Amino acid sequence: MQAFSEPRPAPASPIAEPMTVALVGFGEVGVVHHHAYRNSPAVRLVGVADPNPARLALIDPADGVPTYARLEDMLAEQKPQIACVLTPAATHEDVVRACAQAGAHVLCEKPLALSEASAEAMIAACREAGVKLSYGSSYRHLPAVREARRLIAEDAIGRVRLLQEQAVGGTGPKAQRPMGPVHYPVGGPGGTGMGLVDHGVHLIDIFGWLIGDHVRGVFGRGNRTGEPLGVEFLTLTFDGGAVGQLVYDDGVFPTTLPGEGLFSWGGFWDAAGYHAGGQWAAHPGCIHVHGERGALRIFHYANALFLNDADGLRQIPVEDRPAPHHFAAQIEAFVEDIRADAAPATPAEAGVEALRVLLAAYESDGRRTVAIPG
Ligand SMILES: NC(=O)c1ccc[n+]([C@@H]2O[C@H](COP(=O)([O-])OP(=O)(O)OC[C@H]3O[C@@H](n4cnc5c(N)ncnc54)[C@H](O)[C@@H]3O)[C@@H](O)[C@H]2O)c1
Known part of the structure; x- marks a missing residue:
């Protein structure tokens, strides 16, 4: 049996500069994305947005991560390269559209949406904004x-x-x-x-x-x-x-x-x-x-x-x-796709199919x- 150990950090990327990432939604899964990203050399967390102050209060001020009650304020101030959409599925379409229009590539948690029409609208919004949309199939x-x-x-x-x-x-x-x-x-x-x-x-x-x-x-x-x-x-x-x-x-x-x-x-x-x-x-x-x-x-x-x-x-x-740490591996894969200007390895279409x-x-x-x- 494999022994218990601290996870090893991901192999260092040949490109030293991490990409800037913002979290939208800091509920149950927001906490674990935050935790996982800390150990990843591929990304630097530049902001967390959530309208619930009790959730934002969970972030240790020593982390130095700016927090925002309004998504629009975070997008305008931080201009993240990637936005991770970690809000309830019923909100994904509006949130993804706002992030795309602000010029951020988007990683969106599962389920991608609650109807195919809504998922297709998200894909169209990202295409029009010229940003990539990856489906958060963390498994x-x-x-x-x-x-x-x-x-x-x-x-x-x-x-x-x-x-x-x-x-x-x-x-x-x-x-x-x-x-x-x-x-x-x-x-x-x-x-x-x-x-x-x-x-x-x-x-x-x-x-x-x-x-x-x-x-x-x-x-x-x-x-x-x-x-x-x-x-x-x-x-x-x-x-x-x-x-x-x-x-x-x-x-x-x-x-x-x-x-x-x-x-x-x-x-x-x-x-x-x-x-x-x-x-x-x-x-x-x-x-x-x-x-x-x-x-x-x-x-x-x-x-x-x-x-x-x-x-x-x-x-x-x-x-x-x-x-x-699969959440770190997930964002690292997306960073690679963006740097290579390739279609996401886990595209939004996989989310539509599911x-x-x-x-x-x-x-x-x-x-x-x-x-x-x-
Ligand atoms: N990949 C996984 O293993 C995994 C695990 C859990 C949840 N999820 C997915 O992550 C998403 C969130 O789930 P959760 O369990 O963290 O939910 P949650 O209810 O615990 O948290 C959602 C958070 O989003 C915030 N929010 C709502 N609307 C917002 C908006 N417009 N802008 C910013 N913040 C907003 C809420 O205040 C809340 O804090 C869902 O899509 C869920 O299916 C994925």
Whole structure:
């Protein structure tokens, strides 16, 4: 087993000058972007904007990062090269447009938007402003996920037939915390942080990215804001025949047996902020990938990867940059794209594709399969 250690900083870029970055929104995920960027030589944080003074008060004045109640003031004063949009999805379109019009390249958190029309409007606004828009698919930067993708591309497990993630278990419905209408307006996709819209959207993107394929059929059902919460599920069929499956419910009790958890080397975060050091997780995030010659079990946040094939089960070493440093890796990749004047490696279109599949699950409503045009 890999030993617990502080993450190594990213390899020094041959270009010494970091790019200036501003954070828009300093909620749960704003805290971890801030934490991760501190260790990255690729960026220099020049501002944080959030209308909630209690959130801005969490920033240590010793950090010397200017804070703003108004996004417009930050953009005008700091003129950041990159703006990271870390606000609720319902606000993404307006915020992305404001950042693009101020001349900032934009990295936008998942889900990209709550409708395809809104996502397309964001893409158009960035195109018109001549800035790049990258989709914040942070899971693409988790070392265990990256290494799994490399192994699949090398044909280490043969043709992939099945990808699965299940997050089932909590302490009953009373303990569930719906995201609420600020994040997800009433009547539309909603539910809790471990459900389809807020978490599953990561996996929808990751499954296709892992195997280099696109979803063509969707059967599933998700919770909606304002309605009673239930089990959420999604079955995806890919062009090449592979099947992806997601099952979520944090309103029931788990069936985990003693010893089935794993130590997460990275720190963790919640509404109170970022907590350094590892933790024991009874339900560490876990993706199963089954191929015709082998299988991978990816503990994405625990930074651990296992391969099982005819030679037996073994742990595969992965880069020692556990969560939340995938957020640093993500911004470093975007900095490289901008410097090379290349299209973002994770383009906004990946966010549109994931959104299309997600919304198809709601259309399916557990009754029929929805086709995704090729
Ligand atoms: N990649 C990941 O692993 C991950 C994890 C958590 C959340 N997220 C995504 O990040 C986004 C934010 O989620 P969160 O959990 O941090 O939400 P949150 O509710 O904790 O925080 C959102 C913050 O945005 C601020 N805000 C709202 N409108 C604003 C505006 N116009 N300008 C500036 N600030 C504004 C709010 O005051 C709040 O502090 C969502 O899109 C969410 O899906 C991604």
